[in-house]
């Protein structure tokens with residue numbers, strides 16, 4: 037008798053967990069639910085539009101559905117369209133792999149002023165997430181707070197020329213937005229020392245190689261790693277990007293129609309003028325699920341409930357970690373699961389006409405690929421209504 | 433023929449290709465698939481053929497799952513005379529300076545310990561349009577054809 041498992045979230049964590057479960061036990065009934073009408077989470081909506089190679093994992097994830105027989109149940113938000121109680125009643129095990137999508141606030145006075153935008157909101161707008169807000173006005177001198185890889189991704193996109201975006205899947209609206217930007221300099225602010233910054237060396241190297249970029253480090257960053265120093269030395273474009281390490285943001289205020297960021301540094305308090313502020317300091321729960329309480333239950337280990345990926349760990353770890361954790365979790369679930377044939381599994385959703393399946397995604401995917409211009413590898417469909425009911429889908 | 437397929441990976445692409453290769457060959461050959469992370473140097477076949485699929489990371493480094501194997505070879509310095517292998521790389525031409533270096537370094541390591549490399553070392557480009565199995569299967573068929581003859 038095969039057990040029934042629901043995985044909440046079709047991002048890398050959910051897909052790798054399903055892949056590992058079905059590899060070990062091909063007869064399991066594995067359903068992957070996602071709030072969006074399309075699968076793959078941040079592989080589609082976070083991994084940069086110009087890092088298509090990294091998105092190649094989507095081929096593996098597609099096979100989880102097409103060959104390993106996992107079911108995709110899209111456009112279903114757990115906590116709103118179906119409750120956790122219903123889900124746990126219907127399945128032998130539930131895996132929370134819902135990620136973390138809300139931007140962690142800066143937590144300083146003024147962090148909600150107009151002109152302050154989170155990296156999640158900005159990347160969702162750039163990558164045409166169905167729930168994205170409009171692309172913001174960044175002005176001449178944006179300040180980026182945070183020195184992780186997400187911050188570097190944003191710097192790279194902001195600095196690239198149209199030529200350097202060839203082969204990406206950046207959509208026409210974001211492409212025009214980038215082409216119309218008025219940025220003259222970017223300041224990057226981080227609390228850590230240069231040596232302790234979270235970005236990976238290859239990301240900085242790539243940034244330093246762009247035609248427009250002129251990376252700058254003020255004198256105090258003695259412990260900057262080799263990659264950063266080499267990138268600073270190599271970059272000679274017209275757009276200054278200045279890194280200010282050991283600078284802890286303490287306040288934001290409005291001044292002269294722009295923003296003023298106050299930071300504490302070892303040299304004392306300093307002020308940085310900003311036409312906009314992009315915070316890239318990590319992610320937190322969007323509140324649709326009661327994460328704290330659910331994680332406590334997961335830890336207690338008694339409720340046939342599991343969690344993995346960003347939902348479990350916070351916004352740390354890249355795609356390789358999602359895979360390793362998914363493989364470990366799959367083994368744990370198989371060791372612990374006790375199927376109960378009375379649990380209905382996906383029959384719970386039999387009456388729902390508003391969910392979409394994996395075939396629906398395959399048709400959207402084919403359409404997006406076919407619509408690509410010669411500068412682009414894909415043209416994403418942006419609006420939720422279009423994703424749910426694309427005109428003449430059967431013609432795709 | 434005995435064909436042992438090994439993969440070195442971080443995000444699983446190399447594992448998927450290793451499995452595709454095994455599926456393709458298993459009707460005519462005895463095949464096995466193993467992660468390099470779980471492989472000791474003496475698991476390399478001296479009769480038959482070893483096929484290695486390996487990606488690249490961080491400035492031309494080995495992928496995480498190949499590292500334990502590399503360290504074992506470096507520590508034990510095994511004599512790999514008689515070991516024949518074919519190696520296929522996964523990479524991304526956006527990393528132009530170090531394209532396919534992970535597989536290249538594995539090949540160099542094995543050859544340095546006496547193993548014999550068969551055929552060339554193609555690299556699949558994650559930034560390109562070709563599918564890895566469409567490149568790897570004909571390449572391997574030719575190598576195996578040469579051995580059977």
Ligand SMILES: Cc1cc2nc3c(=O)[nH]c(=O)nc-3n(C[C@H](O)[C@H](O)[C@H](O)COP(=O)(O)OP(=O)(O)OC[C@H]3O[C@@H](n4cnc5c(N)ncnc54)[C@H](O)[C@@H]3O)c2cc1C
Pocket residue numbers: 044045046047048049050069070071072075076077078079081082083084087090112113114115133134135136159186189324325344345346347352353354355356358
């Ligand atoms: C901007 C950005 C760029 C990144 N770039 C890279 C990179 O280049 N390389 C790399 O290795 N890693 C990168 N990462 C990290 C990588 O994206 C994460 O490690 C990974 O996506 C985490 O996977 P996850 O499945 O836990 O979460 P997610 O990918 O966020 O997937 C969660 C899924 O759950 C769904 N969901 C959420 N709530 C609900 C609900 N209530 N009901 C149903 N479904 C729900 C979401 O729609 C989503 O599809 C990047 C992250 C960001 C933010």
Ligand SMILES: Cc1cc2nc3c(=O)[nH]c(=O)nc-3n(C[C@H](O)[C@H](O)[C@H](O)COP(=O)(O)O)c2cc1C
Pocket residue numbers: 089090092238440441442443444445446447486487488489490491492493495522523524525527530531532533534558
């Ligand atoms: C951070 C990072 C660094 C990479 N570095 C290289 C590199 O130096 N050379 C290369 O050819 N490919 C590089 N790649 C591309 C990967 O090797 C490629 O995506 C491959 O398909 C991954 O296969 P895997 O899933 O088996 O690990 C890199 C990818 C990432 C995400």
